[in-house]
Amino acid sequence: MTMSKNNAFVSLFASVQLALFLLFFLATTSIIGTIVPQNNVPGFYVERYGAKTAQFFQLLAIPDMYNSWWFLGLLGVFSLNLIVCSLERLPQVLRMMRRDIRATAPNHLQAFPFRQEITLNTTLDLATERVRSLFSQQGWSPATVDKEGAILIAAQKGVWSRLGVYVVHLSILIILMGALIGSSTVAEKILRQPTFAFKGSIMLPEGQATNHITAFKRGTHIDLDFHLRCDDFTIEYYPNGMPKTYRSDVSILERGQVVQTASIEVNQPLTYKGITFYQSSYQPYQQYLVALVRQNDGLETRELVTTAQEVKWAQGGISFGIINRESQGEVTRRLKIWFSDGKGDPSIFWVNPGKETLVERSDATYRLTIDQLYATGLQATKDPGVDLVYAGCILMLAGLYVAFFLSHRRLFVLIRREEAQRCRLFFAGDANKNRVGFEKKFSELIKMLGS
Known part of the structure; x- marks a missing residue:
């Protein structure tokens, strides 16, 4: 009798139905957490969903759902469900894995899903050796034991694949x-x-x-x-x-x-x-980073300026400023620059942000680059x-690969001597997954032995 039959708590948390319900609920709430933007300021939810809905969201901590007490609680219950399910079923699986397949009684072979009987015209010893050799060639590790006046050859593959689901857990x-x-x-x-x-x-x-x-x-x-x-x-x-x-x-x-x-x-x-x-x-920002270099001697300056502001570069004897701008939204496309060295009329021209512009004056040439200021x-x-x-x-x-693509396969051959030069071989086998594929291999193995 398992623990679940004696303990209502274990029975509840070992339930597959509970696991399915929790998975469905977690998936549903995760969809909500994907649709509703997370970690925005409260005003965002008021503006987007209305005051009452935003208040309901805040009550259930939906704006930070994956850190909310109830979502973490669901994860805790789901974890407990997985642990109890595994502890309830794992001992039985381990006992099955440790079971010596040589102890299988000959009369139990009749209950296996795949069975076939053939006759070989050879002695018992030669038939036994032939089966063992074929098994070894096909990657099986045969074990031989005397059973009620007959020879039982047993082999199995992938016994550990039964643990795949618990690896997933x-x-x-x-x-x-x-x-x-x-x-x-x-x-x-x-x-x-x-x-x-x-x-x-x-x-x-x-x-x-x-x-x-x-x-x-x-x-x-x-x-x-x-x-x-x-x-x-x-x-x-x-x-x-x-x-x-x-x-x-x-x-x-x-x-x-x-x-x-x-x-x-x-x-x-x-x-x-x-x-x-x-x-x-x-x-x-509506501020601009200005880099100005006098090519004659390499003298340079960097300034942070705004529009309608005169900037004086005392060391270079230059005054300049931004007198107009063309924008698309908050992004500046062009800037109109006023530039003077105090000699003659000032230069007035348009520049594109990020593009270097040469400013020719009577005594020197200047390289001017203006970039709009951003915050990252x-x-x-x-x-x-x-x-x-x-x-x-x-x-x-x-774990998923093991659970879905590998299987525990068992193969038995019971060899009985009918006459001095004649033996009857009874094959039996099963697989816990992919039985169609195992049936094909089962038939091919018997065909190879009889050929």
Whole structure:
């Protein structure tokens, strides 16, 4: 009698019906979490879904559903269900795997699904050797035992494949454990260490550095033990003004020194000290980075300017400014520049952001480059459980392969001597999966022996 028959708790959590219900419920809620944008500010949900719906979302923590108490609770119940199911059924499987197939009684062979009988005109010893040799050639490891005046040859393959489903169970538990370890809710409310696992964002203007991020949901600052600086932000647009691609060139600084540089693009994150930075957004400003170089002697300056502002470069004896701009949305397409060296009429011309322009004056030639200032939007994630999740996924693939593509196959031959030079061979076999394929191999083996 199994435990489930004696214990109502075990009976409930060993139920396959409960596992199916939990899987259905988790799948349904995951669809909701995919449809409803996650980790936005409360005003976003009020504007998009209305005040009452947004209040309902906040009550059920749907904006951060995968870290909500009820979703984590569902994962916990599902984990308990897997553990109890495995512990309830695994001992029986292990006993079956350890069972000595040589102990199979000859009369039990009649109950096997695949059976066939043939006659060989040879002695008992030669028939036995012939069967053993054929089995070995086909990759079976035959065992021989005397049974009631007959010879029983038994062999099996893939006995360990019965564990495939339990490997899948274990992989799911490892994945769920990794998800819990990487949950910001677990880090904050159970471990009391918000920096252990978190998700947040940074809006970092070009040329600036920061040593903290803003956590999703709570909106609090999480301090980093290094600085992240945005050295440059590059964006390309389609002719209709839609962004084509964008990239952030960043530096990691510790104690004021650059220890690493990298380019962050969509699908090309940066990971440093367990924190991964993803390119997620950007923000254009109506400010411009001006680089001005006097070609005669290489004297240069860099300035951050706005429109309708006169900038004086005292060392170079130059004044300049932006007197007009043409924009598409927040993106500047052209800028009208006023440029003077105090000698003669000022130069007035249009430039394209990011394109170098030569300004010819009476005494010198200047190289002028103007770039619109951007802030890069980065998502920052620290997930110490991600390695467990990857390991669980790999283990799951292995378990699924074993569970679906391999089978436990048993093959028996009972050899009885009828006359001095005549033997009757009774074949029996079964497989716990892919019985059609096993039946074909079973028939081919018998045909090879009789040929």
